[in-house]
Amino acid sequence: MLSKVLRLIRDRWPRYLEEVREFLRMPSISATGEGIEETASYLEEWLRERLGAKATLLRYGGHPIVYGHLNESSPYTLVLYSMYDVQPVDPIDQWTSHPFNAEIVEGRIVARGAVNTKAPLMSMLLGVEALRDSVGIPVNLVFVLEGEEELGSPSMPKLIEDRRRELSAADGAAFIIATEHERGKPLVELGCKGIIFLELECRTSTYDVHSSLVQAHYNPVEILANVISSLKGVDGGVKVEWLYEDVVTPTREDLEYLEDLMEAFPLDKLRELYGVRELRGRGRDLYIEVFFKPSINVDGIVGGHYGPGTKTITPSHARAKLDIRLVPNMDPSRTLERFMEHLSKLGLREIVKVKVHDMYDWSRTSPRSPIALAAVRAYEDLGMHSYVIPTVTGSAPFYLFTKALGVPIVAAGPGYGGRAHAPNEFIEVDGVRRLIEYTAALLL
Amino acid sequence: MLSKVLRLIRDRWPRYLEEVREFLRMPSISATGEGIEETASYLEEWLRERLGAKATLLRYGGHPIVYGHLNESSPYTLVLYSMYDVQPVDPIDQWTSHPFNAEIVEGRIVARGAVNTKAPLMSMLLGVEALRDSVGIPVNLVFVLEGEEELGSPSMPKLIEDRRRELSAADGAAFIIATEHERGKPLVELGCKGIIFLELECRTSTYDVHSSLVQAHYNPVEILANVISSLKGVDGGVKVEWLYEDVVTPTREDLEYLEDLMEAFPLDKLRELYGVRELRGRGRDLYIEVFFKPSINVDGIVGGHYGPGTKTITPSHARAKLDIRLVPNMDPSRTLERFMEHLSKLGLREIVKVKVHDMYDWSRTSPRSPIALAAVRAYEDLGMHSYVIPTVTGSAPFYLFTKALGVPIVAAGPGYGGRAHAPNEFIEVDGVRRLIEYTAALLL
Structure with a gap:
């Protein structure tokens, strides 16, 4: 046939x-x-x-x-x-x-x-x-x-x-x-x-302000940078424990297929495919992290002057986009709630507007x-x-x-x-x- | 006449x-x-x-x-x-x-x-x-x-x-x-x-990478966000002590003119002029901070996707612009050197490229x-x-x-x-x- x-x-x-x-x-x-x-x-x-x-x-x-x-x-x-x-x-x-x-x-x-x-x-x-x-x-x-x-x-x-x-x-x-x-x-x-795609916006003034006055008020790029750095470190590691609280993967069954995964999916190929400069790890641990653990990623950020040359301003507003990836047995709504609590603890829940673009379950x-x-x-x-x-x-x-x-x-x-x-x-x-x-x- | x-x-x-x-x-x-x-x-x-x-x-x-x-x-x-x-x-x-x-x-x-x-x-x-x-x-x-x-x-x-x-x-x-x-x-x-105007650039790949692989490598926006948040807090305060080490202002003479300054220069007017939402302080302390202390300000940042909608990527690179304002008796070259040491301590001196646009003394x-x-x-x-x-x-x-x-x-x-x-x-x-x-x- x-x-x-x-x-x-x-x-x-x-x-x-x-x-x-x-x-x-x-x-x-x-x-x-x-x-x-x-x-x-x-x-x-x-x-x-x-x-x-x-x-x-x-x-x-x-x-x-x-x-x-x-x-x-x-x-x-x-x-x-x-x-x-x-x-x-x-x-x-x-x-x-x-x-x-x-x-x-x-x-x-x-x-x-x-x-x-x-x-x-x-x-x-x-x-x-x-x-x-x-x-x-x-x-x-x-x-x-x-x-x-x-x-x-x-x-x-x-x-x-x-x-x-x-x-x-x-x-x-x-x-x-x-x-x-x-x-x-x-x-x-x-x-x-699963995924939650978020957009964060912070506005502290109507117009950009002359940067020599920055101590008098708040810089929205700096506020979003603090949100981001409270979630992720310089080493690319997630800094918030709440992200992991419902995580049950890898399960025993997952680990049975780990060899298959590593053979079929060469992470090292990211160098060739995307020109990735440096990998964060290697072997089993890296595969477990990438395939079986949740992640947080900043997809983009913009605020203030980014053209050529210099412009001495405190930007009036800034925006950042984030995605959070979910694994069993996380619940998207619960993770989102944890994120909002996190903003509250930073004292920024009223200042940083959060828009939820997408939400998929795993x-x-x-x-x-x-x-x-x-x-x-x-x-x-x-x-x-x-x-x-x-x-x-x-x-x-x-x-x-x-x-x-x-x-x-x-x-x-x-x-x-x-x-x-x-x-x-x-x-x-x-x-x-x-x-x-x-x-x-x-x-x- | x-x-x-x-x-x-x-x-x-x-x-x-x-x-x-x-x-x-x-x-x-x-x-x-x-x-x-x-x-x-x-x-x-x-x-x-x-x-x-x-x-x-x-x-x-x-x-x-x-x-x-x-x-x-x-x-x-x-x-x-x-x-x-x-x-x-x-x-x-x-x-x-x-x-x-x-x-x-x-x-x-x-x-x-x-x-x-x-x-x-x-x-x-x-x-x-x-x-x-x-x-x-x-x-x-x-x-x-x-x-x-x-x-x-x-x-x-x-x-x-x-x-x-x-x-x-x-x-x-x-x-x-x-x-x-x-x-x-x-x-x-x-x-x-005085002022030092800096541009920071971080590149971790040639192309933007699918964001589901973020744990495998490094996100340049997150790296710059960590640099920024290591310098400035959510409250707008400077977090690095080295910025103040040579500062001698306000001097006694400066303080004699403080009343003049406060009367002539209404910081509260920033609300009307620029639509500033909230001031970081009031009275003498705010004037001393704004006029007699050094500052760090992020003038702009850009990286990854910032248009409408969603795009799930780890950006290949990001750029941020910073200005540092100097007061007596700071030395611009010395402050720049301190900044570079600061990057070194974060482990980012090799990863974050620094371009000095301007340098004025006070x-x-x-x-x-x-x-x-x-x-x-x-x-x-x-x-x-x-x-x-x-x-x-x-x-x-x-x-x-x-x-x-x-x-x-x-x-x-x-x-x-x-x-x-x-x-x-x-x-x-x-x-x-x-x-x-x-x-x-x-x-x-």
Whole structure:
């Protein structure tokens, strides 16, 4: 059966590759809305015309969710979750080719969305089509393609409520992505961290004040710097104990998969991928810290004069953005409350305004769930050895499946790519082909 | 004698006011160079054609210094120091009228340079002209009009070396400015603070890194936040003792003038002028802190994502700008060395790059020096009571006169203005007239 599908994919490969690149050339930046509607409509039409699915755009106040059904009268139903939005492209001057040209450079497609997650999304759809056109699809499919993942998926909880009956009846869910951090080492990802994305703002005057008067009042940059340094030290370590109070990972089961994790996910590669100057640790300890412990990170800060030359002012206001990553068994609301208490203890709760942009819970799927086993088998059918890892470091709305619906979800797929959210994001061309094949194999 | 000059000034007043506004309409931003050459040439020509002075543009690698002589065969020589450059106009959207329109709004000229220091400069020149055209100028004058004060006066030390003989022969120097912080309370300013303006840069990777990996490496914003918070607390207080080790102010003499200072310089006015939300103290203690103690201030910071929405990255690099203000008997080089030692103790000397933009020493002139006494007398001749204050909070290259040349210098002049370096900088129209009169009175 599989060989017939693979033959068809090889026949169509040049066309399929072009189709993935074409999709990457459509901007779909959820932060600004650029290209979002066009991309959503394109996908809706694709599901209908290419797969013969029932498809519609669901709106819950934000960017549309492309929602589709392909009923194959099977006793089994699988949800295919994915996201069609991407992060902004700045700093644009660091890209070696335009982020929406999808140029092929040394065997890699370079584009915003190349790895996260538009090339995998289109590959998944092409895989479904190839399967249907060769041997037929043996399961019912529900497509959930959202356009707000990079904004914290604000519409997804509403979708889950709205379509609870059909979605909770599914046997499993999959998010097809390019999981290889080391070429040829694909993953079955069982979980992810939660996240709280915060913006802090402090204003101490209407206008910037002449800096010679700084002792007379308060400097908002200095206030935010004190908030940040109360959370993180010069060594990059978290300074607040409350962050760890509900943490139970790594569990004994997590540690069983630690070798897999270390082999599949070379942290040392950060030097090459991002030009990281220095790592904070090595070996087991570093992996446990990065994969199984919560984190706090400052995503950006701005305040006062930052152009060329000098300007002697005490800034009127400053803003900083922070993300906190959560692991089992932390509770996002409780962590947020702890953060607010922390501000209170610094005496800054009234002075520093806190805006909560996103809040995701963490998620875990059992390695013994049918979808996890199927994901491993699909790799084997294609002659690949895969690594099962309990969690990724990133965040995704998987908790909506596992916790709100009780449907196990995995993220899986071959393919090597990198620089998600950064300039020169890429995916290897060969990975695109294998993603198409993998989707077909998973559904068989 | 004086009444004859004042009559002439009143006759010419409408024309003189327009001339000051015209001068304010010429941009002269030293940070970007915009309008600098045009403004310098305009002044050179003005000195030559309107005053019959010898004038030339001196260049020492930066923006020109307008240097002029008016030899009246007097045994006394006075240096008139001023600056024709201004700070950038951003944030432009906070101006109620264009910063280079010099519009008159409710009795005030609103413009960049209105108070700091182009309206006073032109008023001073007009005062010299009015004196010459009425009763004659009884002293020799040397004009030193620099265009880099807002950049830390990098050419001034070279000028001092180059023209040491003529300049050190002067009996005194004056910087005519609008000194009223409370309307009708003009000052004779005897000194100023020194300043070190630093830029800190920290880079930990080439590209921004996905924020879920933050525990694996270092966040440059967090590193700079730790540097800042090690210097300043949430209460705005300085946390490092080394800043104070050579401080000898307030002296007993300083304290004799403290009442004057408090009466002339209402710190409470910061609420109205800049919309300052909260003052850090009150009364004597606050004045001693602001006028007689060194300070550290963060002028700006930038790093990572600061646009709308969310972007989950660990920034590749961050920059912050700092100014340190110095009082007697601190030594700028020694303070800078202490700062570098401080970075070393934090373990960050190799990681945080430090660029020194400016370095000014502090300056003091004796209240019993002839120029200080003349400055007080000039106010009295015009029927004004003035306040003698030992130092201002700001910084100027006065040390080049007092320390390098041994020439006492004062800053003096009536007129009420505010929001230097900020949007809607202004000077009262009436102050412009009185600045013209004061210059004439000072030279008589």
